[in-house]
Amino acid sequence: MKRSYLGFIALAVLGLLAPYTGAYPIFLMKALCFALFACAFNLLLGFTGLLSFGHAAFFGSAGYVLGHSMKVWGWSPEAGLLIATAASGVLGVLIGGLAIRRQGIYFAMITLALAQMIYFFCIQAPFTGAEDGLQGVPRGVLFGVFDLSDDMSMYYLVLAIFLLGFMLIDRTVHSPFGQVLKAIRENEARALSLGYEVDRYKLLAFVLSAALSGLAGATKTLVLGFETLTDVNWPLSGEVVLMTLIGGIGTLFGPVVGAFLIITLQNELADKVGSWVQVILGAIFVLCVLAFRRGIVGELSARFGSRKNA
Protein backbone atom coordinates (compact mmCIF):
# COMPACT_ATOMS: atom_id res chain seq x y z
CA MET A 1 0.00 0.00 0.00
CA LYS A 2 2.74 2.39 1.01
CA ARG A 3 4.76 1.81 -2.13
CA SER A 4 2.02 2.68 -4.56
CA TYR A 5 1.40 5.77 -2.43
CA LEU A 6 5.00 6.87 -2.92
CA GLY A 7 4.82 6.01 -6.58
CA PHE A 8 1.71 8.11 -6.91
CA ILE A 9 3.43 11.15 -5.38
CA ALA A 10 6.38 10.64 -7.72
CA LEU A 11 3.95 10.50 -10.65
CA ALA A 12 2.22 13.71 -9.53
CA VAL A 13 5.52 15.57 -9.10
CA LEU A 14 6.72 14.36 -12.50
CA GLY A 15 3.47 15.52 -14.01
CA LEU A 16 3.68 18.96 -12.40
CA LEU A 17 7.26 19.50 -13.56
CA ALA A 18 6.96 17.96 -17.03
CA PRO A 19 5.89 21.14 -18.89
CA TYR A 20 9.05 22.91 -17.68
CA THR A 21 11.34 20.33 -19.25
CA GLY A 22 10.64 21.67 -22.70
CA ALA A 23 8.26 18.90 -23.76
CA TYR A 24 5.33 20.04 -25.89
CA PRO A 25 2.26 20.47 -23.68
CA ILE A 26 0.02 19.05 -26.43
CA PHE A 27 2.15 15.93 -26.62
CA LEU A 28 2.14 15.54 -22.84
CA MET A 29 -1.63 15.97 -22.67
CA LYS A 30 -2.22 13.44 -25.43
CA ALA A 31 0.11 10.95 -23.75
CA LEU A 32 -1.61 11.47 -20.37
CA CYS A 33 -4.99 10.76 -21.96
CA PHE A 34 -3.70 7.54 -23.47
CA ALA A 35 -2.02 6.66 -20.18
CA LEU A 36 -5.37 6.94 -18.39
CA PHE A 37 -6.97 4.93 -21.19
CA ALA A 38 -4.38 2.16 -20.80
CA CYS A 39 -4.74 2.18 -16.99
CA ALA A 40 -8.50 1.82 -17.33
CA PHE A 41 -8.02 -1.00 -19.81
CA ASN A 42 -5.55 -2.69 -17.49
CA LEU A 43 -8.10 -2.64 -14.68
CA LEU A 44 -9.98 -5.13 -16.80
CA LEU A 45 -7.15 -7.15 -18.35
CA GLY A 46 -4.59 -7.03 -15.57
CA PHE A 47 -6.75 -7.14 -12.47
CA THR A 48 -9.85 -9.02 -13.64
CA GLY A 49 -8.33 -11.18 -16.38
CA LEU A 50 -10.72 -10.06 -19.11
CA LEU A 51 -9.22 -9.19 -22.50
CA SER A 52 -11.45 -6.65 -24.18
CA PHE A 53 -10.61 -6.06 -27.82
CA GLY A 54 -13.11 -3.26 -28.23
CA HIS A 55 -12.10 -0.53 -25.85
CA ALA A 56 -11.75 2.03 -28.62
CA ALA A 57 -15.56 2.11 -28.71
CA PHE A 58 -15.64 3.74 -25.27
CA PHE A 59 -12.68 6.03 -25.89
CA GLY A 60 -14.02 7.25 -29.22
CA SER A 61 -17.72 7.56 -28.58
CA ALA A 62 -17.06 9.58 -25.42
CA GLY A 63 -15.02 11.91 -27.61
CA TYR A 64 -18.01 12.35 -29.92
CA VAL A 65 -20.39 12.95 -27.01
CA LEU A 66 -18.13 15.60 -25.51
CA GLY A 67 -17.57 17.23 -28.89
CA HIS A 68 -21.27 17.31 -29.71
CA SER A 69 -22.39 18.56 -26.30
CA MET A 70 -19.85 21.39 -26.30
CA LYS A 71 -19.96 22.40 -29.93
CA VAL A 72 -23.66 22.02 -30.75
CA TRP A 73 -25.32 22.38 -27.37
CA GLY A 74 -22.78 24.88 -26.03
CA TRP A 75 -22.18 23.02 -22.78
CA SER A 76 -19.34 23.81 -20.39
CA PRO A 77 -16.27 21.51 -20.39
CA GLU A 78 -17.10 20.04 -16.96
CA ALA A 79 -20.62 19.15 -18.09
CA GLY A 80 -19.27 17.76 -21.36
CA LEU A 81 -16.74 15.55 -19.57
CA LEU A 82 -19.40 14.34 -17.18
CA ILE A 83 -21.97 13.36 -19.79
CA ALA A 84 -19.30 11.77 -22.00
CA THR A 85 -18.06 9.65 -19.10
CA ALA A 86 -21.61 8.68 -18.20
CA ALA A 87 -22.37 7.77 -21.82
CA SER A 88 -19.36 5.44 -21.96
CA GLY A 89 -20.47 3.91 -18.70
CA VAL A 90 -23.90 3.17 -20.16
CA LEU A 91 -22.29 1.76 -23.30
CA GLY A 92 -20.14 -0.33 -20.96
CA VAL A 93 -23.26 -1.79 -19.34
CA LEU A 94 -24.61 -2.79 -22.75
CA ILE A 95 -21.42 -4.21 -24.26
CA GLY A 96 -20.12 -5.66 -21.01
CA GLY A 97 -23.47 -7.22 -20.18
CA LEU A 98 -23.41 -9.13 -23.45
CA ALA A 99 -19.72 -9.97 -23.47
CA ILE A 100 -19.53 -11.49 -19.99
CA ARG A 101 -21.94 -14.17 -21.12
CA ARG A 102 -18.96 -15.90 -22.72
CA GLN A 103 -15.46 -16.50 -21.45
CA GLY A 104 -11.88 -16.30 -22.61
CA ILE A 105 -11.30 -16.01 -26.30
CA TYR A 106 -15.00 -15.53 -27.06
CA PHE A 107 -15.09 -12.55 -24.71
CA ALA A 108 -12.38 -10.90 -26.78
CA MET A 109 -14.15 -11.64 -30.06
CA ILE A 110 -17.50 -10.38 -28.79
CA THR A 111 -16.09 -7.08 -27.54
CA LEU A 112 -14.28 -6.65 -30.85
CA ALA A 113 -17.44 -7.32 -32.85
CA LEU A 114 -19.67 -5.06 -30.74
CA ALA A 115 -17.08 -2.29 -30.92
CA GLN A 116 -17.07 -2.67 -34.69
CA MET A 117 -20.82 -2.20 -34.60
CA ILE A 118 -20.30 1.08 -32.74
CA TYR A 119 -17.78 2.03 -35.41
CA PHE A 120 -20.29 1.39 -38.20
CA PHE A 121 -22.85 3.36 -36.25
CA CYS A 122 -20.44 6.29 -35.98
CA ILE A 123 -19.83 6.21 -39.75
CA GLN A 124 -23.53 6.64 -40.42
CA ALA A 125 -24.74 8.71 -37.46
CA PRO A 126 -25.60 12.31 -38.37
CA PHE A 127 -23.63 13.96 -35.56
CA THR A 128 -20.18 12.44 -36.08
CA GLY A 129 -19.32 14.06 -39.40
CA ALA A 130 -18.46 10.62 -40.80
CA GLU A 131 -15.13 10.61 -42.68
CA ASP A 132 -14.47 14.31 -41.99
CA GLY A 133 -14.84 13.86 -38.26
CA LEU A 134 -16.13 16.35 -35.74
CA GLN A 135 -14.07 19.51 -36.12
CA GLY A 136 -13.73 22.75 -34.19
CA VAL A 137 -14.73 21.63 -30.71
CA PRO A 138 -14.14 24.61 -28.36
CA ARG A 139 -12.18 24.07 -25.15
CA GLY A 140 -14.43 26.43 -23.22
CA VAL A 141 -14.01 27.84 -19.74
CA LEU A 142 -13.81 25.41 -16.83
CA PHE A 143 -16.26 26.19 -13.99
CA GLY A 144 -16.63 29.60 -15.59
CA VAL A 145 -13.19 30.55 -14.22
CA PHE A 146 -10.30 28.79 -15.94
CA ASP A 147 -9.93 29.57 -19.61
CA LEU A 148 -8.80 26.30 -21.17
CA SER A 149 -7.66 27.85 -24.43
CA ASP A 150 -4.47 28.52 -22.50
CA ASP A 151 -2.34 25.39 -22.91
CA MET A 152 -1.01 25.47 -19.35
CA SER A 153 -4.48 25.61 -17.74
CA MET A 154 -5.54 22.82 -20.05
CA TYR A 155 -2.47 20.81 -19.10
CA TYR A 156 -3.15 21.02 -15.39
CA LEU A 157 -6.76 19.98 -15.92
CA VAL A 158 -5.61 16.95 -17.92
CA LEU A 159 -3.05 16.11 -15.25
CA ALA A 160 -5.70 16.40 -12.53
CA ILE A 161 -8.06 14.13 -14.46
CA PHE A 162 -5.30 11.61 -15.04
CA LEU A 163 -4.22 11.57 -11.39
CA LEU A 164 -7.80 11.30 -10.22
CA GLY A 165 -8.46 8.38 -12.55
CA PHE A 166 -5.20 6.72 -11.56
CA MET A 167 -6.00 7.11 -7.87
CA LEU A 168 -9.46 5.65 -8.39
CA ILE A 169 -7.99 2.61 -10.15
CA ASP A 170 -5.38 2.24 -7.40
CA ARG A 171 -8.06 2.38 -4.72
CA THR A 172 -10.25 -0.07 -6.63
CA VAL A 173 -7.45 -2.58 -7.05
CA HIS A 174 -6.55 -2.46 -3.37
CA SER A 175 -10.10 -2.54 -2.09
CA PRO A 176 -11.98 -5.70 -1.05
CA PHE A 177 -13.78 -5.37 -4.38
CA GLY A 178 -10.42 -5.45 -6.16
CA GLN A 179 -9.43 -8.56 -4.23
CA VAL A 180 -12.51 -10.34 -5.49
CA LEU A 181 -11.63 -9.27 -9.03
CA LYS A 182 -8.19 -10.81 -8.61
CA ALA A 183 -9.77 -13.98 -7.27
CA ILE A 184 -11.90 -14.13 -10.42
CA ARG A 185 -8.79 -13.64 -12.53
CA GLU A 186 -6.97 -16.46 -10.79
CA ASN A 187 -9.79 -18.96 -10.63
CA GLU A 188 -13.27 -18.01 -11.67
CA ALA A 189 -14.89 -21.29 -10.73
CA ARG A 190 -13.50 -21.11 -7.21
CA ALA A 191 -14.60 -17.51 -6.74
CA LEU A 192 -18.05 -18.57 -7.83
CA SER A 193 -18.11 -21.52 -5.47
CA LEU A 194 -17.08 -19.24 -2.61
CA GLY A 195 -20.36 -17.47 -3.12
CA TYR A 196 -19.30 -14.38 -5.05
CA GLU A 197 -21.64 -13.33 -7.79
CA VAL A 198 -18.89 -13.40 -10.38
CA ASP A 199 -20.91 -11.90 -13.21
CA ARG A 200 -21.85 -8.87 -11.17
CA TYR A 201 -18.23 -8.22 -10.24
CA LYS A 202 -17.12 -8.64 -13.82
CA LEU A 203 -19.79 -6.29 -15.10
CA LEU A 204 -18.96 -3.63 -12.53
CA ALA A 205 -15.27 -3.83 -13.40
CA PHE A 206 -16.17 -3.60 -17.08
CA VAL A 207 -18.36 -0.54 -16.59
CA LEU A 208 -15.76 1.19 -14.44
CA SER A 209 -13.12 0.50 -17.06
CA ALA A 210 -15.41 1.69 -19.85
CA ALA A 211 -16.33 4.91 -18.04
CA LEU A 212 -12.70 5.76 -17.30
CA SER A 213 -11.74 4.98 -20.90
CA GLY A 214 -14.51 7.35 -21.91
CA LEU A 215 -13.18 10.03 -19.59
CA ALA A 216 -9.77 9.63 -21.22
CA GLY A 217 -11.24 9.84 -24.72
CA ALA A 218 -13.39 12.86 -23.90
CA THR A 219 -10.39 14.64 -22.39
CA LYS A 220 -8.37 13.94 -25.51
CA THR A 221 -11.08 15.48 -27.70
CA LEU A 222 -11.21 18.51 -25.40
CA VAL A 223 -7.45 18.95 -25.76
CA LEU A 224 -7.21 18.51 -29.52
CA GLY A 225 -10.54 20.08 -30.46
CA PHE A 226 -11.59 17.35 -32.89
CA GLU A 227 -12.69 13.74 -33.02
CA THR A 228 -12.35 11.30 -35.89
CA LEU A 229 -13.25 7.72 -36.73
CA THR A 230 -9.70 6.60 -35.89
CA ASP A 231 -10.62 6.80 -32.22
CA VAL A 232 -13.47 4.30 -32.48
CA ASN A 233 -11.80 1.90 -34.88
CA TRP A 234 -10.25 -1.48 -34.00
CA PRO A 235 -6.57 -0.59 -34.49
CA LEU A 236 -6.84 1.68 -31.45
CA SER A 237 -8.33 -1.17 -29.44
CA GLY A 238 -5.21 -3.10 -30.36
CA GLU A 239 -2.92 -0.20 -29.50
CA VAL A 240 -4.23 0.03 -25.96
CA VAL A 241 -3.59 -3.69 -25.55
CA LEU A 242 -0.03 -3.11 -26.75
CA MET A 243 0.52 -0.18 -24.38
CA THR A 244 -0.56 -2.33 -21.46
CA LEU A 245 1.38 -5.37 -22.62
CA ILE A 246 4.65 -3.54 -23.15
CA GLY A 247 4.34 -1.62 -19.88
CA GLY A 248 3.30 -4.64 -17.86
CA ILE A 249 -0.10 -6.31 -17.59
CA GLY A 250 -1.39 -6.23 -14.04
CA THR A 251 1.01 -3.56 -12.79
CA LEU A 252 -0.24 -0.14 -11.75
CA PHE A 253 2.43 1.94 -13.46
CA GLY A 254 3.04 -0.29 -16.46
CA PRO A 255 0.27 1.11 -18.67
CA VAL A 256 1.49 4.67 -18.01
CA VAL A 257 5.01 3.73 -19.13
CA GLY A 258 3.63 1.79 -22.09
CA ALA A 259 1.37 4.64 -23.23
CA PHE A 260 4.17 7.21 -23.13
CA LEU A 261 6.45 4.84 -24.99
CA ILE A 262 3.99 4.06 -27.78
CA ILE A 263 2.82 7.66 -28.21
CA THR A 264 6.44 8.86 -28.33
CA LEU A 265 7.25 6.16 -30.86
CA GLN A 266 4.32 7.15 -33.06
CA ASN A 267 5.21 10.84 -32.80
CA GLU A 268 8.84 10.26 -33.67
CA LEU A 269 8.28 7.79 -36.47
CA ALA A 270 5.09 8.95 -38.16
CA ASP A 271 6.67 11.32 -40.68
CA LYS A 272 9.90 9.35 -41.06
CA VAL A 273 8.83 5.85 -41.96
CA GLY A 274 5.20 6.14 -43.08
CA SER A 275 3.26 2.91 -43.00
CA TRP A 276 6.22 1.11 -41.42
CA VAL A 277 5.02 2.47 -38.06
CA GLN A 278 2.34 -0.20 -38.19
CA VAL A 279 4.92 -2.87 -39.00
CA ILE A 280 7.08 -1.74 -36.08
CA LEU A 281 4.12 -1.76 -33.68
CA GLY A 282 3.18 -5.22 -34.91
CA ALA A 283 6.74 -6.45 -34.43
CA ILE A 284 6.81 -5.07 -30.87
CA PHE A 285 3.53 -6.89 -30.28
CA VAL A 286 4.95 -10.19 -31.50
CA LEU A 287 8.18 -9.77 -29.53
CA CYS A 288 6.32 -8.89 -26.34
CA VAL A 289 4.11 -11.95 -26.62
CA LEU A 290 6.99 -14.28 -27.41
CA ALA A 291 9.65 -13.07 -25.03
CA PHE A 292 8.59 -10.15 -22.85
CA ARG A 293 5.21 -11.02 -21.39
CA ARG A 294 5.81 -9.33 -18.04
CA GLY A 295 6.39 -5.97 -19.69
CA ILE A 296 8.80 -3.25 -18.58
CA VAL A 297 7.41 -2.55 -15.13
CA GLY A 298 6.60 -6.19 -14.52
CA GLU A 299 10.15 -7.18 -15.42
CA LEU A 300 11.63 -4.47 -13.22
CA SER A 301 9.57 -5.36 -10.18
CA ALA A 302 10.31 -9.05 -10.69
CA ARG A 303 14.05 -8.30 -10.70
CA PHE A 304 14.35 -5.63 -8.05
CA GLY A 305 11.27 -5.61 -5.92
CA SER A 306 10.37 -8.86 -4.27
CA ARG A 307 8.49 -6.60 -1.87
CA LYS A 308 5.76 -6.27 -4.47
CA ASN A 309 2.53 -5.79 -2.55
CA ALA A 310 -0.37 -8.06 -3.17
Add this chain to the structure above:
Amino acid sequence: MEIFGVPHQALLGQLLLGLVNGSFYAMLSLGLAVIFGLLNIINFAHGAMYMMGAYAAWMLLEYFQIGYWWSLLLAPLSVGAFGILIERVLMKWIYRLDHLYGLLLTFGLSLILEGIYRDQFGVSGQPYQVPELLRGATDLGFMRLPNYRAWVVLVSLIVCLGTWYVIERTRLGANLRAGTENPQLVQAFGVNVPLMVTLTFAFGVGLAGLAGVLAAPLYQINPLMGSNLIITVFAVVVIGGMGSILGSIVTGIGLGLIEGLTKVFWSEASSTVVFVIMAIVLLVRPAGLFGREK
Protein backbone atom coordinates in the same frame (compact mmCIF):
# COMPACT_ATOMS: atom_id res chain seq x y z
CA MET B 1 -43.12 -9.20 -60.35
CA GLU B 2 -42.65 -7.65 -56.92
CA ILE B 3 -42.07 -9.18 -53.52
CA PHE B 4 -42.90 -6.92 -50.54
CA GLY B 5 -42.74 -3.94 -52.88
CA VAL B 6 -39.25 -4.81 -54.10
CA PRO B 7 -38.72 -5.85 -57.72
CA HIS B 8 -37.86 -9.53 -57.61
CA GLN B 9 -34.79 -9.01 -59.82
CA ALA B 10 -33.28 -6.70 -57.19
CA LEU B 11 -34.23 -9.05 -54.40
CA LEU B 12 -32.71 -12.09 -56.09
CA GLY B 13 -29.64 -10.08 -57.03
CA GLN B 14 -29.03 -9.06 -53.43
CA LEU B 15 -29.70 -12.59 -52.23
CA LEU B 16 -27.05 -13.84 -54.63
CA LEU B 17 -24.62 -11.21 -53.35
CA GLY B 18 -25.48 -12.34 -49.84
CA LEU B 19 -24.83 -15.93 -50.83
CA VAL B 20 -21.44 -14.93 -52.23
CA ASN B 21 -20.53 -13.08 -49.02
CA GLY B 22 -21.86 -15.99 -47.02
CA SER B 23 -19.56 -18.34 -48.95
CA PHE B 24 -16.60 -16.26 -47.84
CA TYR B 25 -17.84 -16.20 -44.25
CA ALA B 26 -18.22 -19.97 -44.37
CA MET B 27 -14.74 -20.62 -45.77
CA LEU B 28 -13.06 -18.24 -43.33
CA SER B 29 -14.96 -19.33 -40.23
CA LEU B 30 -14.37 -22.96 -41.17
CA GLY B 31 -10.62 -22.30 -41.30
CA LEU B 32 -10.76 -20.46 -37.97
CA ALA B 33 -12.68 -23.32 -36.38
CA VAL B 34 -10.33 -26.04 -37.65
CA ILE B 35 -7.30 -24.09 -36.43
CA PHE B 36 -8.89 -23.33 -33.08
CA GLY B 37 -9.84 -26.95 -32.61
CA LEU B 38 -6.29 -28.22 -32.78
CA LEU B 39 -4.14 -25.21 -31.89
CA ASN B 40 -6.41 -23.44 -29.42
CA ILE B 41 -5.54 -20.21 -31.15
CA ILE B 42 -7.90 -17.74 -32.71
CA ASN B 43 -6.01 -16.62 -35.76
CA PHE B 44 -6.50 -12.87 -36.04
CA ALA B 45 -4.15 -12.92 -39.03
CA HIS B 46 -6.74 -14.95 -40.94
CA GLY B 47 -7.93 -11.76 -42.61
CA ALA B 48 -4.39 -10.88 -43.58
CA MET B 49 -3.98 -14.36 -45.09
CA TYR B 50 -7.13 -13.82 -47.16
CA MET B 51 -5.67 -10.53 -48.34
CA MET B 52 -2.38 -12.28 -49.15
CA GLY B 53 -4.25 -14.83 -51.23
CA ALA B 54 -5.85 -12.08 -53.31
CA TYR B 55 -2.52 -10.28 -53.75
CA ALA B 56 -0.80 -13.55 -54.64
CA ALA B 57 -3.23 -13.96 -57.54
CA TRP B 58 -2.66 -10.37 -58.58
CA MET B 59 1.13 -10.66 -58.37
CA LEU B 60 1.17 -13.94 -60.30
CA LEU B 61 -0.67 -12.23 -63.13
CA GLU B 62 1.23 -8.95 -62.96
CA TYR B 63 4.78 -10.29 -62.66
CA PHE B 64 4.60 -13.77 -64.18
CA GLN B 65 1.55 -13.60 -66.50
CA ILE B 66 0.09 -16.57 -64.67
CA GLY B 67 -3.65 -16.48 -64.98
CA TYR B 68 -6.60 -17.12 -62.72
CA TRP B 69 -6.80 -20.89 -63.04
CA TRP B 70 -3.24 -21.54 -61.97
CA SER B 71 -3.59 -18.90 -59.25
CA LEU B 72 -6.51 -20.81 -57.87
CA LEU B 73 -4.02 -23.56 -57.07
CA LEU B 74 -0.75 -21.66 -56.54
CA ALA B 75 -2.00 -18.81 -54.36
CA PRO B 76 -3.55 -21.00 -51.62
CA LEU B 77 -0.44 -23.19 -51.70
CA SER B 78 1.84 -20.21 -51.21
CA VAL B 79 -0.31 -18.84 -48.40
CA GLY B 80 -0.32 -22.32 -46.85
CA ALA B 81 3.47 -22.50 -47.14
CA PHE B 82 3.70 -19.14 -45.44
CA GLY B 83 1.43 -20.56 -42.74
CA ILE B 84 3.87 -23.44 -42.17
CA LEU B 85 6.66 -20.92 -41.70
CA ILE B 86 4.58 -18.86 -39.25
CA GLU B 87 3.54 -21.91 -37.27
CA ARG B 88 7.07 -23.28 -37.02
CA VAL B 89 8.74 -19.96 -36.21
CA LEU B 90 6.17 -18.16 -34.05
CA MET B 91 3.14 -20.16 -33.01
CA LYS B 92 4.80 -23.18 -31.51
CA TRP B 93 6.22 -21.11 -28.65
CA ILE B 94 2.88 -20.12 -27.23
CA TYR B 95 0.76 -23.28 -27.20
CA ARG B 96 1.21 -23.71 -23.47
CA LEU B 97 0.19 -20.15 -22.65
CA ASP B 98 -3.26 -18.67 -22.16
CA HIS B 99 -5.31 -18.65 -25.39
CA LEU B 100 -5.33 -14.89 -25.29
CA TYR B 101 -1.65 -14.68 -26.18
CA GLY B 102 -2.43 -16.48 -29.43
CA LEU B 103 -4.90 -13.76 -30.33
CA LEU B 104 -2.38 -11.04 -29.43
CA LEU B 105 0.43 -12.71 -31.37
CA THR B 106 -1.64 -13.09 -34.51
CA PHE B 107 -2.98 -9.56 -34.11
CA GLY B 108 0.61 -8.28 -34.12
CA LEU B 109 1.30 -10.47 -37.12
CA SER B 110 -1.60 -9.04 -39.07
CA LEU B 111 -0.40 -5.49 -38.29
CA ILE B 112 3.01 -6.42 -39.72
CA LEU B 113 1.59 -8.03 -42.86
CA GLU B 114 -0.87 -5.25 -43.57
CA GLY B 115 1.78 -2.60 -42.99
CA ILE B 116 4.17 -4.27 -45.43
CA TYR B 117 1.50 -4.64 -48.12
CA ARG B 118 0.43 -1.04 -47.59
CA ASP B 119 3.98 0.10 -48.04
CA GLN B 120 4.38 -1.98 -51.20
CA PHE B 121 1.04 -1.45 -52.89
CA GLY B 122 -0.54 1.63 -51.31
CA VAL B 123 -4.08 1.76 -49.99
CA SER B 124 -5.91 2.14 -53.29
CA GLY B 125 -7.38 -1.03 -54.69
CA GLN B 126 -5.98 -3.13 -57.53
CA PRO B 127 -8.44 -4.48 -60.09
CA TYR B 128 -8.40 -8.12 -61.18
CA GLN B 129 -10.25 -9.35 -64.25
CA VAL B 130 -12.85 -12.09 -64.15
CA PRO B 131 -11.42 -15.04 -66.12
CA GLU B 132 -12.72 -15.19 -69.69
CA LEU B 133 -14.53 -18.48 -69.25
CA LEU B 134 -16.69 -17.13 -66.45
CA ARG B 135 -17.59 -13.72 -67.84
CA GLY B 136 -21.13 -12.80 -68.68
CA ALA B 137 -24.32 -14.11 -67.21
CA THR B 138 -26.74 -16.96 -67.71
CA ASP B 139 -30.42 -16.25 -68.15
CA LEU B 140 -32.34 -18.55 -65.84
CA GLY B 141 -35.71 -17.28 -66.95
CA PHE B 142 -36.58 -15.61 -63.64
CA MET B 143 -33.22 -13.88 -63.20
CA ARG B 144 -29.87 -13.27 -64.85
CA LEU B 145 -27.19 -15.18 -63.00
CA PRO B 146 -23.67 -13.71 -63.27
CA ASN B 147 -21.47 -16.71 -64.00
CA TYR B 148 -18.58 -15.71 -61.81
CA ARG B 149 -20.73 -15.32 -58.70
CA ALA B 150 -22.30 -18.71 -59.27
CA TRP B 151 -18.79 -20.13 -59.64
CA VAL B 152 -17.67 -18.64 -56.30
CA VAL B 153 -20.64 -20.10 -54.48
CA LEU B 154 -20.11 -23.48 -56.14
CA VAL B 155 -16.40 -23.68 -55.37
CA SER B 156 -16.84 -22.64 -51.78
CA LEU B 157 -19.64 -25.15 -51.25
CA ILE B 158 -17.52 -27.95 -52.70
CA VAL B 159 -14.50 -26.97 -50.62
CA CYS B 160 -16.52 -26.60 -47.41
CA LEU B 161 -18.38 -29.87 -47.83
CA GLY B 162 -15.15 -31.62 -48.83
CA THR B 163 -13.53 -30.38 -45.64
CA TRP B 164 -16.50 -31.56 -43.65
CA TYR B 165 -16.26 -34.98 -45.27
CA VAL B 166 -12.54 -35.34 -44.61
CA ILE B 167 -12.84 -34.31 -40.98
CA GLU B 168 -15.97 -36.23 -40.08
CA ARG B 169 -15.74 -39.31 -42.29
CA THR B 170 -12.10 -40.29 -42.89
CA ARG B 171 -9.26 -41.82 -40.93
CA LEU B 172 -7.26 -38.59 -41.18
CA GLY B 173 -10.18 -36.63 -39.83
CA ALA B 174 -10.59 -39.08 -36.97
CA ASN B 175 -6.98 -38.44 -35.95
CA LEU B 176 -7.61 -34.74 -36.21
CA ARG B 177 -10.70 -34.89 -34.03
CA ALA B 178 -8.91 -37.07 -31.52
CA GLY B 179 -6.07 -34.54 -31.47
CA THR B 180 -8.57 -31.84 -30.65
CA GLU B 181 -9.79 -33.82 -27.65
CA ASN B 182 -6.51 -35.11 -26.28
CA PRO B 183 -3.25 -34.46 -28.14
CA GLN B 184 -1.01 -36.35 -25.67
CA LEU B 185 -2.98 -39.55 -26.05
CA VAL B 186 -3.01 -39.34 -29.85
CA GLN B 187 0.74 -38.76 -29.79
CA ALA B 188 1.12 -41.85 -27.65
CA PHE B 189 -0.72 -43.85 -30.30
CA GLY B 190 2.01 -42.94 -32.75
CA VAL B 191 0.45 -40.06 -34.62
CA ASN B 192 2.89 -37.24 -35.34
CA VAL B 193 0.87 -34.53 -33.63
CA PRO B 194 3.25 -31.57 -34.17
CA LEU B 195 3.23 -32.31 -37.91
CA MET B 196 -0.55 -32.58 -37.86
CA VAL B 197 -0.77 -29.25 -36.07
CA THR B 198 1.47 -27.58 -38.63
CA LEU B 199 -0.44 -29.00 -41.57
CA THR B 200 -3.79 -28.09 -40.02
CA PHE B 201 -2.67 -24.50 -39.62
CA ALA B 202 -1.39 -24.49 -43.20
CA PHE B 203 -4.69 -25.92 -44.42
CA GLY B 204 -6.74 -23.34 -42.48
CA VAL B 205 -4.82 -20.37 -43.80
CA GLY B 206 -4.70 -21.98 -47.24
CA LEU B 207 -8.50 -21.90 -47.19
CA ALA B 208 -8.29 -18.19 -46.38
CA GLY B 209 -5.89 -17.79 -49.29
CA LEU B 210 -8.29 -19.58 -51.63
CA ALA B 211 -11.11 -17.31 -50.46
CA GLY B 212 -8.82 -14.40 -51.30
CA VAL B 213 -8.28 -15.61 -54.87
CA LEU B 214 -12.01 -16.15 -55.34
CA ALA B 215 -12.67 -12.65 -54.00
CA ALA B 216 -10.03 -10.97 -56.19
CA PRO B 217 -12.22 -10.45 -59.29
CA LEU B 218 -15.23 -9.42 -57.19
CA TYR B 219 -13.81 -6.79 -54.89
CA GLN B 220 -10.96 -4.33 -55.14
CA ILE B 221 -7.78 -5.91 -53.85
CA ASN B 222 -6.39 -3.74 -51.08
CA PRO B 223 -4.28 -4.30 -47.96
CA LEU B 224 -7.19 -3.72 -45.59
CA MET B 225 -9.70 -6.02 -47.30
CA GLY B 226 -9.01 -8.79 -44.79
CA SER B 227 -9.19 -7.04 -41.46
CA ASN B 228 -12.57 -5.51 -42.21
CA LEU B 229 -13.90 -8.93 -43.13
CA ILE B 230 -12.32 -10.87 -40.27
CA ILE B 231 -14.18 -8.96 -37.56
CA THR B 232 -17.50 -9.89 -39.16
CA VAL B 233 -16.25 -13.47 -39.39
CA PHE B 234 -15.49 -13.37 -35.65
CA ALA B 235 -19.13 -12.44 -35.07
CA VAL B 236 -20.14 -15.35 -37.33
CA VAL B 237 -17.96 -17.67 -35.25
CA VAL B 238 -19.53 -16.42 -32.02
CA ILE B 239 -23.02 -16.93 -33.47
CA GLY B 240 -22.32 -20.43 -34.78
CA GLY B 241 -20.02 -21.62 -32.05
CA MET B 242 -16.86 -23.44 -33.08
CA GLY B 243 -17.95 -26.91 -32.03
CA SER B 244 -19.33 -28.07 -35.35
CA ILE B 245 -17.92 -27.98 -38.87
CA LEU B 246 -21.29 -28.16 -40.57
CA GLY B 247 -22.53 -25.51 -38.14
CA SER B 248 -19.83 -23.08 -39.28
CA ILE B 249 -20.79 -23.59 -42.91
CA VAL B 250 -24.52 -23.20 -42.34
CA THR B 251 -24.08 -20.15 -40.10
CA GLY B 252 -21.72 -18.46 -42.54
CA ILE B 253 -23.98 -18.87 -45.55
CA GLY B 254 -27.13 -18.08 -43.55
CA LEU B 255 -25.72 -14.83 -42.22
CA GLY B 256 -24.58 -13.83 -45.70
CA LEU B 257 -28.15 -14.30 -46.95
CA ILE B 258 -29.60 -12.31 -44.04
CA GLU B 259 -27.13 -9.53 -44.75
CA GLY B 260 -28.20 -9.53 -48.38
CA LEU B 261 -31.87 -9.33 -47.43
CA THR B 262 -31.17 -6.47 -45.02
CA LYS B 263 -29.51 -4.58 -47.85
CA VAL B 264 -32.76 -4.72 -49.78
CA PHE B 265 -35.12 -3.66 -47.03
CA TRP B 266 -33.00 -1.41 -44.78
CA SER B 267 -29.63 -0.79 -46.38
CA GLU B 268 -28.26 1.38 -43.55
CA ALA B 269 -28.45 -1.57 -41.19
CA SER B 270 -26.73 -4.06 -43.49
CA SER B 271 -23.26 -3.40 -42.07
CA THR B 272 -24.42 -3.98 -38.51
CA VAL B 273 -27.03 -6.72 -38.85
CA VAL B 274 -24.55 -9.56 -38.20
CA PHE B 275 -23.49 -7.92 -34.95
CA VAL B 276 -27.09 -7.38 -33.87
CA ILE B 277 -27.81 -11.05 -34.51
CA MET B 278 -24.74 -11.90 -32.46
CA ALA B 279 -26.09 -9.85 -29.56
CA ILE B 280 -29.46 -11.60 -29.77
CA VAL B 281 -27.86 -15.05 -29.93
CA LEU B 282 -25.74 -14.20 -26.88
CA LEU B 283 -28.87 -13.28 -24.97
CA VAL B 284 -30.85 -16.34 -26.00
CA ARG B 285 -28.25 -19.04 -26.47
CA PRO B 286 -24.85 -17.90 -25.16
CA ALA B 287 -22.98 -21.00 -26.34
CA GLY B 288 -23.84 -20.21 -29.96
CA LEU B 289 -26.27 -21.96 -32.29
CA PHE B 290 -24.16 -25.08 -32.81
CA GLY B 291 -21.73 -24.69 -29.92
CA ARG B 292 -21.19 -26.55 -26.73
CA GLU B 293 -19.92 -24.71 -23.69
CA LYS B 294 -16.48 -26.04 -22.85
